[in-house]
Amino acid sequence: MSQHAVAPVAGADLPTIPLRELAPWALFFGLLGLLVLFFISADQGAVSIPSGTLIHEWVHDGRHLLGYPCH
Amino acid sequence: MSPRAFLVRGLLAGLLAGVVTFLVAYSVGEPQVGAAIALEEAGDGHSHSHAAEGGEEEAPEVSRANQSTWGLLTGTLAVGVALGGIVGLVAAATLGRLGRLTPGQSTALVTLIGFVAVALVPFLKYPATPPAVGSGDTIGVRTAVYFAFQALSVVAAVVVAYAAVRLRGRFGTYLAVVGAIAAYLAVMVVAGELFPTVNEVGDFPADTLWFFRRASLITLATMWGVLGVALTGLVIRLYAAERAVAERKALAASL
Numbered sequence: 001m002s003q004h005a006v007a008p009v010a011g012a013d014l015p016t017i018p019l020r021e022l023a024p025w026a027l028f029f030g031l032l033g034l035l036v037l038f039f040i041s042a043d044q045g046a047v048s049i050p051s052g053t054l055i056h057e058w059v060h061d062g063r064h065l066l067g068y069p070c071h
Numbered sequence: 072m073s074p075r076a077f078l079v080r081g082l083l084a085g086l087l088a089g090v091v092t093f094l095v096a097y098s099v100g101e102p103q104v105g106a107a108i109a110l111e112e113a114g115d116g117h118s119h120s121h122a123a124e125g126g127e128e129e130a131p132e133v134s135r136a137n138q139s140t141w142g143l144l145t146g147t148l149a150v151g152v153a154l155g156g157i158v159g160l161v162a163a164a165t166l167g168r169l170g171r172l173t174p175g176q177s178t179a180l181v182t183l184i185g186f187v188a189v190a191l192v193p194f195l196k197y198p199a200t201p202p203a204v205g206s207g208d209t210i211g212v213r214t215a216v217y218f219a220f221q222a223l224s225v226v227a228a229v230v231v232a233y234a235a236v237r238l239r240g241r242f243g244t245y246l247a248v249v250g251a252i253a254a255y256l257a258v259m260v261v262a263g264e265l266f267p268t269v270n271e272v273g274d275f276p277a278d279t280l281w282f283f284r285r286a287s288l289i290t291l292a293t294m295w296g297v298l299g300v301a302l303t304g305l306v307i308r309l310y311a312a313e314r315a316v317a318e319r320k321a322l323a324a325s326l
Contacts, residue, residue, distance in 0.1 A: 014167035014174075015072040015166060015167050015313070016168060017072060017074060017077075017166055017167075021074060022074045022160070022164055025074040025075070026074075026160050029078060029156050029157070029160060030157055030160065032156075033153040033154070033157040034153075034157075036153040037153050037154070039149075040146050040149045041150070045214055046213075046215065053132055057131065057132045057133035057142075058133050058141075058142045058145060059142055059143075059146040060133070060138050060202075061104055061138045061143040061146070062096070062143050062145065062147055062150070063146065064199060064201060064202060064287070065096045065100040065104065065143070065286065065287050065290045066147070066199075066290060066294070067193070067194050067197075067198070067199035067287050067291055068217070069197070069210060069214045069217045070200070070205060070210075071205040071206060071210050
């Protein structure tokens with residue numbers, strides 16, 4: 001309610017994107033982004049998909065320097 | 072101003088952030104990673120090379136030269152692009168919904184809150200550890216508590232931001248924003264006390280640990296800083312271009 005009350009004062013021309021229009025983008029690319037983050041940050045540490053250590057070893061330094069738990 | 076326009080700009084800003092973060096991480100962070108690994112190999116601590124565990128002298132799966140260059144670049148680029156896409160879509164969702172903030176201002180605020188909630192606050196509770204600190208036996212627990220704390224931080228930030236926007240009309244911007252920040256801090260301080268402490272530092276040298284953690288924080292700040300600055304700049308340009316088109320249309324219609 002408050003944003004509708006405020007909008008006409010100075011931001012009458014502020015654009016918004018309808019959430020209905022945004023939802024499919026957020027769902028699909030949000031999940032895709034989280035999947036990428038999982039493979040870089042945590043895969044083959046606590047959980048391994050696929051098994052092995054190649055992904056872990058390859059992104060090892062990035063994992064340490066970006067603050068993710070690693071060993 | 073469409074979801075697609077924000078996504079594309081987020082991915083582009085994230086790509087740039089990934090490249091810059093690689094350069095910073097390589098020049099500031101890698102010397103500290105190297106120092107930690109040198110300490111590890113000099114001491115009789117747990118072996119870091121997983122292939123060499125059990126006393127075998129096998130070659131590691133990925134060489135140090137690859138880990139510190141192409142491997143690091145892979146990590147920073149992928150994280151940069153993924154974060155960029157997500158932050159771009161969040162900026163699209165907040166567009167025109169954060170009081171009177173313009174598209175550029177709301178985008179900048181989203182990335183600032185993102186840095187604090189996703190990177191800075193989790194870092195304060197579970198700081199980055201160099202190679203040689205952190206047991207392979209506890210990686211499951213450490214991963215679980217880190218991501219749980221990070222998820223709680225993000226949820227708390229989203230909830231208080233939403234509450235601030237909703238309560239702004241009743242209490243005014245000042246009280247709503249101060250109350251939201253105080254509520255977020257209260258939740259995270261209490262959670263920080265309740266969440267288990269991870270301390271596997273042992274007799275690892277304090278100076279090397281601090282230099283590594285400082286480098287890690289600089290790396291994270293670079294990632295979010297470049298992402299925020301680049302995305303904000305792109306959104307400002309997008310908005311200006313759309314306004315110019317709208318004004319031209321209005322002018323044409325008035326003739």
